[in-house]
Amino acid sequence: MPSRLLSVRIPFLAKPGALRCVGFMASNTGKKLIQIDVSSDTVCPWCFVGKKNLEKAMEQTKDKFDFEVRWHPFFLNPDAPKEGIKKSDFYKMKFGPVQFERATSRMTEIFQGLGLEYDMTGLTGNTMDSHRLITLAGHQGYDKQNALVDELFLNYFCQGKYIGDKQVLLDAARKVGIEGAEELLEDPSKGVDEVREELNKYSSAISGVPHFVINGKYQLSGGQPPNIFIRAFEAAAKDGDGW
Template sequence: MTSTPTLTTAPALTIDVVSDVMCPWCYIGKRRLEAALADVRKEMDVEVRWRPYQLDSTLPKQGKDRKQYLEDKFGGPEGAEKAYAPVHAAGVEENIPFALNDIPASANTLDAHRVIRWAGSEGLVAQDATVEALFKAYFEDGKNIGDDEVLIEAATEAGLDREIVARLLAGEADKDTVSAEIDQARQMGVTGVPCFIIDMKYAVVGAQPAEALADAMRKVAQEKLNNPEAAPEADNDA
């Protein structure tokens, strides 16, 4: 009788996280992904890559007054408060001290995604650290992530060279590339974030519980064990 392979021999997985820095559920999803990874990494190797998305590409670089923006979006103060009640509750669960009332502006996040892309060229650890720094700057420290100095500060905190980031931000580097990647995500059917794409094959949409993310990783890993020739090759372009 042939035994079923165990996940201790599971192949490596990649997870592409399609995310927007101005999305509170993406910050919550990051925490839940981290919990899931802590669970499964004793069984398999997992690489996480952050991919860009924009919830509102029409916003100006320096943004719009956030309070007014949310009230316009959700139909007044009560609508905005109701929409964000689950965010506060989930933040408490994930130990994220959301300070949403301190955020001055809802800004265009294209430049933030450029910085995240550049961080990826330094390695996945640097990229993750940059994403973390940007989430914290926006949602906990109430900073405007459309402001170049805020972006440079977050990148420097994550280990990137301050002068290089400042020079790149002052130009047009990678704007078209990031925009094209966002368009590609939409063409793939991504309409909401976070979206966790496992091995370019299996998508988990929304800030799902850590258990659901871990289960999805195990299922994909088991499929790769059972059908190694059918496993797709992940895109290595960071």
């Protein structure tokens, strides 16, 4: 369920005082490499929408570019309970019954447009463990990390699973081939400092997610349509030609 900030689409911004700055990079295929840093929370529906639209844009431009997508943590509700609370109860309290129904109807329609079923059953709660696991996955390859993020989104938004549940996280990790997940999740302190470092480095200056940084220079926020991502890819690649 997006907050007001999350439902606002911010237009394409060029060179907005970037988080970091990189010049032109080429992959080993000879195509230009587009690096995408995504700040996201695993209970943010707009983050899943943004991911799917990003992937459509990447598919449409794969003949021109190679991509490296890296996921970073954000906490919409850092004080959410570890034990979880029913999604419907939480969001009715947060937004009120009328706004809850409107937002649910809207997200259901948007998900249907992506070929997905929006499921409001199950629990919501603290997302630290999911971010610890995503950070671990990043050390084993960004393709694995991306697959894990997708699996967790599907679990939470389409299958009514609680991603604060250790077994749900372990099943997702095993499905995409993440090693060391059980050891990580057995120790509630393991990886927490790294998540906080990632949060500070990539997400401390933003107020809502999803937030995308393209080649360190071009920033996009919200569930942008594929054509906006493509414009950002092309601008970043063109800008790199001058380096």
